[in-house]
Amino acid sequence: MESEKEHWDIIIKPRDNSFSLNLGETWKYRDLIKRYIHRDIVTAYKQTVLGPIWYIIQPLFTTIMYMFVFAGIANIPTDGLPQPLFYLSGILIWNYFAECLGRAQGTFLSNAGVFSKVYFPRMVVPISGAISTMLKLAIQVATFAVIYLYFYYAKGIDISPNIYILLFPLLILMTACFAIGTGIIISSMTTKYRDMGILISFLVSLWMYITPIIYPLSVMSERYSEYKWIIELNPLTPIVETFRFATMGTGEFSWASLAYSFGVTVVVLIAGIGVFNKVERNFIDVV
Numbered sequence: 165m166e167s168e169k170e171h172w173d174i175i176i177k178p179r180d181n182s183f184s185l186n187l188g189e190t191w192k193y194r195d196l197i198k199r200y201i202h203r204d205i206v207t208a209y210k211q212t213v214l215g216p217i218w219y220i221i222q223p224l225f226t227t228i229m230y231m232f233v234f235a236g237i238a239n240i241p242t243d244g245l246p247q248p249l250f251y252l253s254g255i256l257i258w259n260y261f262a263e264c265l266g267r268a269q270g271t272f273l274s275n276a277g278v279f280s281k282v283y284f285p286r287m288v289v290p291i292s293g294a295i296s297t298m299l300k301l302a303i304q305v306a307t308f309a310v311i312y313l314y315f316y317y318a319k320g321i322d323i324s325p326n327i328y329i330l331l332f333p334l335l336i337l338m339t340a341c342f343a344i345g346t347g348i349i350i351s352s353m354t355t356k357y358r359d360m361g362i363l364i365s366f367l368v369s370l371w372m373y374i375t376p377i378i379y380p381l382s383v384m385s386e387r388y389s390e391y392k393w394i395i396e397l398n399p400l401t402p403i404v405e406t407f408r409f410a411t412m413g414t415g416e417f418s419w420a421s422l423a424y425s426f427g428v429t430v431v432v433l434i435a436g437i438g439v440f441n442k443v444e445r446n447f448i449d450v451v
Contacts, residue, residue, distance in 0.1 A: 190285045200292035205299060219303040223259065227251045234378045243380040243414045245323070246315045249308070253408050254377035256304040260297060260336070261343050261400060265368065267293030268347020269354070269361075271440075286440070290348055294340040301336070312411070328410035328417065335403050342399055342429040345436035352436075352443040375400045380408075381416045396421070399428040 190197075230251040234240045242250035268290040315321040354361045374395055376384075381401065384392040395401055402421040409415035 190287055190291065193285055193288055197288055197292045197295070200288065201296040204293065204296035216299075216303055219300045220307050223252060223255045223304050223307065226255055230255075230378055240379045241383055243382055243408075245408075245412055245414055246319070246321055248311050249315060249323070249412060250380075250408070251378065252304075252308050252311065253411065254375070254404050256301065256308055257335075257339060257400070257404050257407055258372055258375060258377050259304065260301045261339050262368065262372075263297045263300065264290075264294045264340050264343035265347045265350075267297065268344045269350040269364065271348060271351040287437075290344045294344055298336075323412040323414075325411050326409075326413060328406065331406060331410060331422075335407055338426060338429050339400070339403055341433045342425075345429065345433035348436040348440040349432075352439045355443060371398075374398050376404050380414075381405055399425040399432075401425075 227248055231247045235242060235247050271286065271289045312323070316323055350360070350364050354364070375398055376395060381392075381395060384395055402418075402425040405415040406417050406422055407415075409417035
């Protein structure tokens with residue numbers, strides 16, 4: 165009697181297309197994404213005294229320090245905006261990017277033990293990291309909104325959101341995708357060359373200074389026009405400037421610059437997926 169044909173619910177095989185995000189398979193593991201998100205949130209608050217309040221304290225103290233050093237000592241203008249709002253608007257975008265980048269760049273090394281024991285789409289890790297980080301972003305956006313309302317109603321400052329505030333979800337999506345793309349490229353590189361992680365950490369710390377967080381883009385036109393192109397090449401620059409323009413009506417916004425940022429984000433994400441898919445086939449043998 166002939167043996168019955170074997171039936172498998174899931175067949176694991178190498179991807180035919182290195183640039184495939186394989187969203188269908190990732191969607192099947194959405195429960196795992198939820199568990200990763202829950203784990204990230206719980207571990208972030210575990211054994212802490214203040215819990216989520218740290219997400220408010222950190223940007224506020226950073227804002228105060230920027231006000232003292234860059235506005236007070238260096239006398240860098242803030243485009244006529246209240247200093248707390250100006251700095252906080254840049255800090256919350258940068259913090260979200262840096263957090264997503266940090267989560268993504270540790271995908272392979274931080275999860276090598278899990279990856280070597282069980283199979284699941286590896287993109288679950290950076291995607292869940294970007295989503296869980298949105299809680300921190302939401303708290304900081306709420307803090308920004310409270311300070312915003314204080315200056316608008318109590319101080320009577322002439323600031324008001326405009327129609328471009330509708331771009332905010334797109335700005336966050338672009339920030340997350342750019343961070344994930346950059347992070348998984350870094351993660352793929354550091355599986356073989358560990359010291360690349362040290363170099364990348366140093367470069368990321370410098371990256372903030374070519375992003376208009378502590379200064380407006382307009383000051384580059386007035387004082388350092390010959391270096392402005394460096395700032396404009398940064399894909400995060402249009403995101404920060406668009407957010408400030410959308411919420412407070414001040415900043416250098418243009419559809420061309422935003423389209424450039426979107427294009428770079430797509431290229432980096434696709435390149436990151438290609439490198440990521442290639443490295444994940446044999447990274448266990450390396451680490």
